[in-house]
Amino acid sequence: MRETPLSNCERQFLLKAIEEKKRLDGRQTYDYRNIKITFGTDYGCCIVDLGKTRVLAQVSCELVAPKENRPTEGILFLSLELSPMASPIFEAGRQSELLVKLNRLLERCLRNSKCIDTESLCVVSGEKVWQIRVDVHVLNHEGNLMDAASIAAIAGLCHFRRPDVGIQGDEVTVYGPEERDPVPLSIYHMPICVSFAFFLEGTYLLVDPSEREERVMDGLLVIAMNKHREICSIQSSGGIMLLKDQVLRCSKIASVKVSEITDLINRALENDRKARKEGGKFGFAELMAVQRITALKSDEVSIEMSDGDAGAPSVAITTESPPEVGRVPSPVVRAPGAGQVGESLENAWGLEQLEEEEDQPGDEVMDEGLEIKEENQRQEKSKGEVVVISDSEEEEVVILNPKTQVKESTLHASQSQPQSTGAAKKKKKQQKKKPVH
Amino acid sequence: MRSRLATTMEVDGLSAFSLREFGCEQNLLSRPDGSSSFVQGDTSVLAGVYGPAEVKISKEIYDRATMEVVIQPKVGLPGVKERAREQCVRETCEAALLSTLHPRSSLSLVLQVVHDDGSLLSCCLNAACMALMDAGLPMGCLFCGVTCAIDPEGHIVTDPTAQQEKDSRAVMTFAIDSAQHRVMMSSTKGSFSVNELQQCIAVSQRASEKIFQFYRESVRRRYSKTV
Amino acid sequence: MSDCLKEKVGEVLLPGDIFSFENTSEKVICGPGLRRNGDEVLVCKSGILRHKHPNMYWVDSQQKRYVPVKGESVIGIVTAKSGDVFKVDVGGSELASLSYLAFEGATKRNRPNVQVGDLVYGQFLIANKDMEPELVCIDSCGRANGMGVFGAGGLLIKVSLGLVRRLLAQQSALVKELEQVFPFEMVVGLNGRVWVKAQSMQRVQVLASLLESCENMTPQQRHALFRRAANGAS
Numbered sequence: 027m028r029e030t031p032l033s034n035c036e037r038q039f040l041l042k043a044i045e046e047k048k049r050l051d052g053r054q055t056y057d058y059r060n061i062k063i064t065f066g067t068d069y070g071c072c073i074v075d076l077g078k079t080r081v082l083a084q085v086s087c088e089l090v091a092p093k094e095n096r097p098t099e100g101i102l103f104l105s106l107e108l109s110p111m112a113s114p115i116f117e118a119g120r121q122s123e124l125l126v127k128l129n130r131l132l133e134r135c136l137r138n139s140k141c142i143d144t145e146s147l148c149v150v151s152g153e154k155v156w157q158i159r160v161d162v163h164v165l166n167h168e169g170n171l172m173d174a175a176s177i178a179a180i181a182g183l184c185h186f187r188r189p190d191v192g193i194q195g196d197e198v199t200v201y202g203p204e205e206r207d208p209v210p211l212s213i214y215h216m217p218i219c220v221s222f223a224f225f226l227e228g229t230y231l232l233v234d235p236s237e238r239e240e241r242v243m244d245g246l247l248v249i250a251m252n253k254h255r256e257i258c259s260i261q262s263s264g265g266i267m268l269l270k271d272q273v274l275r276c277s278k279i280a281s282v283k284v285s286e287i288t289d290l291i292n293r294a295l296e297n298d299r300k301a302r303k304e305g306g307k308f309g310f311a312e313l314m315a316v317q318r319i320t321a322l323k324s325d326e327v328s329i330e331m332s333d334g335d336a337g338a339p340s341v342a343i344t345t346e347s348p349p350e351v352g353r354v355p356s357p358v359v360r361a362p363g364a365g366q367v368g369e370s371l372e373n374a375w376g377l378e379q380l381e382e383e384e385d386q387p388g389d390e391v392m393d394e395g396l397e398i399k400e401e402n403q404r405q406e407k408s409k410g411e412v413v414v415i416s417d418s419e420e421e422e423v424v425i426l427n428p429k430t431q432v433k434e435s436t437l438h439a440s441q442s443q444p445q446s447t448g449a450a451k452k453k454k455k456q457q458k459k460k461p462v463h
Numbered sequence: 464m465r466s467r468l469a470t471t472m473e474v475d476g477l478s479a480f481s482l483r484e485f486g487c488e489q490n491l492l493s494r495p496d497g498s499s500s501f502v503q504g505d506t507s508v509l510a511g512v513y514g515p516a517e518v519k520i521s522k523e524i525y526d527r528a529t530m531e532v533v534i535q536p537k538v539g540l541p542g543v544k545e546r547a548r549e550q551c552v553r554e555t556c557e558a559a560l561l562s563t564l565h566p567r568s569s570l571s572l573v574l575q576v577v578h579d580d581g582s583l584l585s586c587c588l589n590a591a592c593m594a595l596m597d598a599g600l601p602m603g604c605l606f607c608g609v610t611c612a613i614d615p616e617g618h619i620v621t622d623p624t625a626q627q628e629k630d631s632r633a634v635m636t637f638a639i640d641s642a643q644h645r646v647m648m649s650s651t652k653g654s655f656s657v658n659e660l661q662q663c664i665a666v667s668q669r670a671s672e673k674i675f676q677f678y679r680e681s682v683r684r685r686y687s688k689t690v
Numbered sequence: 691m692s693d694c695l696k697e698k699v700g701e702v703l704l705p706g707d708i709f710s711f712e713n714t715s716e717k718v719i720c721g722p723g724l725r726r727n728g729d730e731v732l733v734c735k736s737g738i739l740r741h742k743h744p745n746m747y748w749v750d751s752q753q754k755r756y757v758p759v760k761g762e763s764v765i766g767i768v769t770a771k772s773g774d775v776f777k778v779d780v781g782g783s784e785l786a787s788l789s790y791l792a793f794e795g796a797t798k799r800n801r802p803n804v805q806v807g808d809l810v811y812g813q814f815l816i817a818n819k820d821m822e823p824e825l826v827c828i829d830s831c832g833r834a835n836g837m838g839v840f841g842a843g844g845l846l847i848k849v850s851l852g853l854v855r856r857l858l859a860q861q862s863a864l865v866k867e868l869e870q871v872f873p874f875e876m877v878v879g880l881n882g883r884v885w886v887k888a889q890s891m892q893r894v895q896v897l898a899s900l901l902e903s904c905e906n907m908t909p910q911q912r913h914a915l916f917r918r919a920a921n922g923a924s
Contacts, residue, residue: 027516027569030848031779033767034807035885039845043891050845050895067505067578071537078493082577084537109535111511111573113494118533118573119540161538165509165575166492496755515757515783559705561725561734565757566819568783596705599753599851601725601734604706641706682736683702688908689738689752689852 027114032241040242044230051077051236056279058234061287063181063294069208070186074178077236078168083178084161085186089200092148092155100147101157102137104129106175112167128172131261132162135176135217135250139258142183143212149191149198156188158211169237172248176219181291184213185298217258218287220280222247228266233279247273249280253288480621480666482673487589487681489597495573497598501590503622505580508587510594514570522569528562531571534587537579547650548584552591555638555648559592561601570600581624582610584636584650589674596682605641607674609667610634613655619663621670635663639671641678695731699741703749707733721748737852752852752905756781756881758817763837765846765879766825768808776804778812778825781881785822788812792826794834802839809840809885811877844875844887847898851882853905864904867912871900871920896922 040050047055059077066072070085092099106129108116116122136142147156160182162175187208192199223235223243235243245264251257257277262268483504492498495511515528522529532553534545541549556572572594574587588608595602612623612631620627628634633653637646646664655663694709695718703723709731720726723735724747737751756764758780766778766786777785788810793802804810812825827837856864857878868874874888874897886897896919904912 027513027571028779030781031767031769031807033809033846034805035809035840035842035844036846037807038842039891039894043895046891048891048895050898052895052899067580071578073577080492082537082575086538107535109573109575110513110533110571111492111495111498111509111535111575114513114516118535159538163535163537163575165511166494168493490752496753514755516755517783564819565783596736597753598755599735599737599751601723602705603732603734605704641704642708679702679704682704686702686738686752688906689750689856 029113029115032238036238037242040238041225044225044232044239049232049236050238053234055231056233056283058283058287059236061177061290063177063291065181065185065294065298070182072178072182072185074174074181076170076174076177076234078166079170079174079237080164080166081171081174081178082163082165083175083182084163085182086159086161087156087186087188088159089149089154089198090157091153092151097152098148098155099144100155102142102144103157103159104132104136104162104179105160106132106162106164108164108167112164116164116167127263128175131172131219131248131250131259132175132179134259134261135219136160136179136183139215139217139250139252141180141213141215141217141252141258143214146212147188150193154198158183158186158188167237169240170221170234172219173221173234176217176250177287177291180216180218181294183211184216184291184295186211215252215254215256216288216291217250217252218284219248219250220276220283222249222276222279224264224266224268228268228272231272231276233283247276249277251277251280251284253281253285255281255284480619480670482622482670483624485589485674485677487593487677489593489681489685495594495598497594497596497600499590499593499597500577501586501593503582503586503589504624505578506582506586507577508583508590509575509577510587510590511573511575512570512594512598512600514598514600515565515568516571518567518569523567526563526566528560528565528567529569530557530560530562531569532556532574532591533571534574535576537576548587551584551636551638551648551650552587555588555606556591556595558647559602559604559606559640560595561603564601579625581626581628582608582622582636584608585610585622588636588638593678593681596678603642605675605678606638606647607641607671607678608636608638609670609674610636611663611667613653613659613663617659619659619666621666633659635660637664637667639668641671641675644668644671695739695747696741698739699747701739702737703733703739704736705734709733717745719746721746723749723751750852750855752850754850754882756851758782758786758814758823759880760814760817762817762880763811763813764825764881765877765883765885766810766812766881767846768804768806768810770806771804776810778810780823780825781883782823786814786825787822788825788827792828793838794828794832804839809846811837811840811879813837840877840885844885845894845898846883846885847901849882849884849901850905851880853901854878854880854882854884857884863909864912867916868897868900871896871916 043049049055051059053059060075062075064073068084072083074081074083090101093101106125108122108125110116110118142158147158149155160179162179164171164175187210189203189208190201190206192201220233221235223232223239224230224245224247225232225243227244232239243264245262245266247262247268248260249257250259485504486502488500490498491500492511495513497512498510500507500509518529530553532549534541534549534552536542536545552572552574560570562570572591574590576583585608588606592606596605610622611634612620612628613633614620614627614631620631623631623634631653633651633655635649635651635655638648639645640647711729711731718731720731723733723737725732725734733749735749735751737749739747740750741747758764764780766780766788768776769779769785770777774790776788776790778788780786790796790801790804791798792812796802810825810827812827814823815826816824827834829835829837856862858880872888872893874886874893877885884901886894886901888894888897900916900919904915907915
């Protein structure tokens with residue numbers, strides 16, 4: 027599909043703004059957009075939102091034969107996919123130049139920097155090793171895919187747990203998660219890419235270019251670095267001439283950004299760990315923010331009752347035989363929106379974060395709304411009096427009720443706004459405005 | 464618990480089927496013309512739609528739009544399973560869309576599996592329908608997907624989890640239209656009797672009402688500020 | 691017939707909803723999102739049902755993709771010059787053609803100065819599903835009437851089609867409130883593109899973010915936001 031062309035007026039405006047050290051979205055030169063890291067139900071599943079750019083990473087593993095020249099090392103396999111969902115110009119399965127470039131960069135950033143201990147992935151030397159596969163899917167392209175992809179990939183690797191194995195003689199047993207707790211990968215360091223866009227022959231530079239900025243940039247410098255300030259890979263593209271000083275300055279900026287992002291990932295991992303421990307189940311990604319603008323709506327369960335008169339003759343038969351074996355009592359209503367307790371928590375968190383930053387507008391990173399979504403333990407609530415449920419459980423169900431929950435979040439989140447959706451939105455807005463005046 | 468169930472059954476003379484909690488968000492991605500995320504229990508699918516847009520000459524159809532569906536698995540490249548699902552979803556969408564209104568253009572729907580915990584095809588269908596609606600494409604009716612599993616004892620489980628699907632004897636997914644609650648597409652696995660098939664269809668039709676009601680509520684909520 | 695439609699005005703409709711006629715003598719005009727299907731009226735888009743006196747009904751939806759309609763005014767981006775026409779991207783499924791003679795005062799000798807990448811404001815002379823759409827930058831009397839190529843400066847932003855319609859509505863509260871923030875120039879195309887120009891770059895930026903964010907806001911929220919913007923900008 028064709029992409030909407032960039033008009034001359036947009037190009038001129040962007041370049042003029044850059045000359046005046048301004049950016050369309052109100053950021054400063056060295057600011058990142060909001061970074062949000064959410065983990066999924068599965069180990070190793072991670073969604074990163076960088077502003078409106080969205081990337082999904084999933085880490086998986088399987089037992090394979092090792093490479094002949096490295097019989098005792100596991101394999102790290104990286105695959106980045108430009109989903110046609112992300113932009114109209116991306117086609118499924120096509121090896122575009124951009125795709126090759128991003129894949130190569132990601133490989134250099136993660137595999138060649140030896141960020142994970144591949145030797146610990148060896149099961150039987152020369153015969154069986156773990157292959158760790160990282161699938162990165164770009165879901166929405168609003169610029170700076172590389173940084174988002176590298177954050178998602180490394181966060182996914184940190185989050186991932188592989189099944190434990192036992193060796194007795196020649197026999198290798200892979201234990202399921204019920205038998206033995208899965209083990210995390212051993213990560214030496216966390217390399218993260220930071221992109222710098224250069225404009226007007228390298229006179230001006232911007233961190234974290236948006237999609238429109240990428241379209242007018244002259245060159246791009248990507249530095250992969252870990253928080254120990256070790257450069258893992260560096261690449262300049264676009265054919266601009268950079269001075270030594272410029273590269274050094276970029277690496278300094280990168281070190282600041284990388285340490286901030288690493289902290290963010292660690293915090294996100296910590297929150298997820300807590301959620302898993304407390305909730306008993308897991309932290310769930312993609313469970314939508316119920317408070318978010320009108321665009322979304324999460325609903326609880328709906329029960330399906332086929333009364334005797336349900337039309338089809340068959341229903342009579344169903345009535346006789348009690349349905350559902352793996353399932354619990356009759357008119358089952360799963361607790362309304364199990365994700366919601368976690369979310370109110372998350373919301374307050376995000377807002378606190380925002381407020382903090384408002385206090386110190388000089389802060390380098392504008393805001394990093396890290397939101398961890400939790401899904402608390404599922405509860406079954408019976409409908410009506412049909413099934414008896416203990417009082418305590420019922421109480422919890424009341425708390426879970428979406429409406430009460432929304433109110434709660436408003437209470438501690440915002441001062442003035444009557445509606446929590448509005449409040450969240452406003453806050454963001456204010457924030458955007460900050461650097462403008 | 465189970466015995467209690469049996470007693471309640473006797474008292475009420477009702478049978479019950481449950482759908483896991485579900486949620487939907489529309490218009491969550493900035494690039495596609497329409498997008499949605501649909502969650503059923505732990506199963507979650509993200510959908511994006513582009514169109515009506517430019518079509519490749521080789522795929523151009525002179526009197527209607529060309530519908531393309533891509534399903535992206537979370538791990539690895541799309542395989543035969545995804546292709547089969549793509550076809551199911553595409554045929555359902557084609558039946559619901561009034562594609563003659565946009566001839567010589569392309570409608571492309573991309574579905575990304577975010578988590579699979581059973582009933583994946585029905586979740587794909589639901590996400591697809593919400594995304595098409597968000598894109599404002601003309602549709603003659605809505606559709607939704609319902610999955611039923613029949614366990615070895617012959618009981619029907621609606622909206623099964625991955626484990627329930629695994630334990631079951633047969634799994635069936637139906638796409639139901641909103642106008643007359645007819646079956647638009649069916650995809651089955653395993654063996655079952657004609658009677659069981661009918662039961663499952665009846666149950667799915669019942670369940671579809673709930674889903675359509677949910678569609679309506681979520682769209683209503685979306686427009687609540689512009690009324 | 692019109693009674694059952696009238697009852698639903700202001701309510702949210704979904705594709706597949708049906709209104710059936712009882713007495714066919716009444717005339718109803720179906721706008722976007724509604725289709726006649728025999729004796730029934732079928733809703734084919736989700737959105738809010740709107741009514742205009744006496745018997746016009748349509749569904750107001752929030753979509754992003756534009757479909758050309760004859761007579762509508764849009765902002766296009768010139769993508770190519772081929773022969774004696776310009777190819778213009780209007781956001782639809784096909785590029786629209788714009789003859790170089792379709793500008794005020796243009797003759798074979800005196801061609802308008804239009805470069806690739808320029809913005810044009812024009813209206814559709816031809817737009818239907820089976821043909822390539824054609825834009826013109828003159829009205830039926832050959833006058834520019836506000837249409838033509840854009841001058842330098844300003845910024846193009848993309849918003850939803852629903853918001854554009856709200857901006858263009860007569861006595862639009864939104865525009866009135868925006869005016870009070872600070873003075874600016876604005877051109878609104880029905881294809882979801884809005885061109886804004888203000889005194890300073892900063893103001894353009896503020897305007898752009900205001901427009902992008904006011905899509906899903908209640909009037910109260912909007913008031914508060916605009917007031918804050920006005921205070922900040924002054």
